[in-house]
Amino acid sequence: MDTQQDIAPPCAPPGTTEDAKPSSGVVHINSRHTSDFTVIGNHLSRHRQLSLVAIGLAVHIQSLPAGARVGIKRLAERFPESETRIAAALRELEGAGYLHRSRMRLPDGRVVTRTVSRNRPDTGQAAPPPPRPPERPPTRTASPPTPHEPAPEPSAPPPPAPVCVPAPTARTAPPPPVPRPATDTPELLRAAGALLADLRRLSPQLVLSERDIATLAPGVATWLERDAHPDTIRHALTADLPVPLRHPAKLLRHRITTLLPPPLPGAHDLAPPQRPGVIVIPFQNCDRCDRAFRSRHPGHCRDCRAETQAAA
Template sequence: MDTRQDIAPPCAPPGTTEDAKPSSGVVHINSRHTTDFTVIGNHLSRHRALSLVAIGLAVHIQSLPAGARIGIKRLAERFPESETRIAAALRELEAAGYLHRSRVRLADGRVVTRTVSRNRPDTAQAAPSHPRPPARPPEPTAALPVPLEPAPAPEPPPSPPHLPAVCVPAPTARTTPPPPVPRPAAETPELLRAAGALLADLRRLSPQLVLPERDIAILAPGVATWLERDAHPDTIRHALTADLPVPLRHPAKLLRHRITALLPPPLPGAHDLARPQRPGAIVIPLQNCDRCDRAFRSRHPGHCRDCRAEAPAAA
């Protein structure tokens, strides 16, 4: 009776986990999340009708806290996709039932867009239909009017009217050609060389302003125009590097806009600062006195008033 008899091993032999790994395809190495995670259903991650951009955007929206802003422009600043692709992805999510947007008028009169994100659209669509069957169980089917079933359907129609209003400005802003880069009156090689050196040196002040040679050649005439108009190099550097947006995705486009929009006017010359004469005014020229060489105004040369007064006294 004292002899121990083991009928089954206490645990599986080592190496069974490694043997279960597939020889090809994806291999998952999963770690358990205890904080800062979002549960996403496979009906979304494996959706066959949604694009990858729409699926990724839905995952990002579901991970945000309540009250976060998810406008098209804000999402375009956060991700490398354009506003047009983000707007198309939002429309996909609306069509699939993961997203619902509507226009709401606040108490102060402002009209805002209210966005409702659903992590599972089938449960959200089935929710309005559950309270209705228990409400009228004894009534015959003829007493249940057919139009009552699609009663919740009028909620989605308000979304299509406001979609074009949000998406139209983006293509308009992108298709408008940018203004031409200003060019100096005297485009000398020395002036262009100094302008190119100033543009290439901007990365020392702001590391995100690293420009390729092609963009420097395009923007150099604009900076040369600033230098031609006696703008100090430090003034140009401050105008081009102050208050940069974060993140900066298109440094060349930003510099092109600032070079064109902030271009100072030419310095006025001496003839521009002269006092303008009234039309029809008679200007009497200056003469030098033949005796004392004092300047006086007269139409004819001769003596000044003091010398003319002393002449009779001397006689």
């Protein structure tokens, strides 16, 4: 009676049956890579502050060999995203510490951009210094040559070290004021405010507060005063928006100010210029035969004057 007997069958090891797969969500089917692969950390692939464009761009840059060109124009030729979106993604990677860009001057005078990619985010340490040319060993002062010994050739001076040019900083000057229309009517401002409030239907990221609309409405009213069509204004304000868009009011202020069209020219502006010293005599209609003739004063044409003199 004291002997213990195993009656229940042993449990199956975990992960050997189909029941171990999740009932919903992603199911991974992984194959082992032995060549042509890149190791990416989950701190990048699961980054909560980076956009998908920035994460994908970081993966692409880390997979490139050293010396590959990763300029904005080169990346825009490789991918369907615009130069504006690629530039915004590069700034995201710089802010997160995965990328560092600096400008350096080469010995021949050209200024190039040096890009340093990190597979782990930078924790605040200084950027690596630019590579310096190898130091040449000090030349030994030779004794004066003997009459039968040729003089040694002078050694060339070492090339100058590349000079790092700091990247351009953000603008510190205040932005230009929002343009105002010549006739500041309530109807014009009401139409401009309605156009600004309606932008969120075209682009959900363009949600403006009432204060922002009141500030930007005079600028849009200036566009309307200059006979700009509302569809033209919407396209100018919503085309090719950066991703992510952190300050929609500042972006709209910049576009309203810098893309403002000039007023339509009048009839006198479109008239051809007259040559200096040339006097144009206007046309007159003859009081008798209604024929057109050039004269400074109204009256009769040449033929009517001749007939009048002959009759007299």
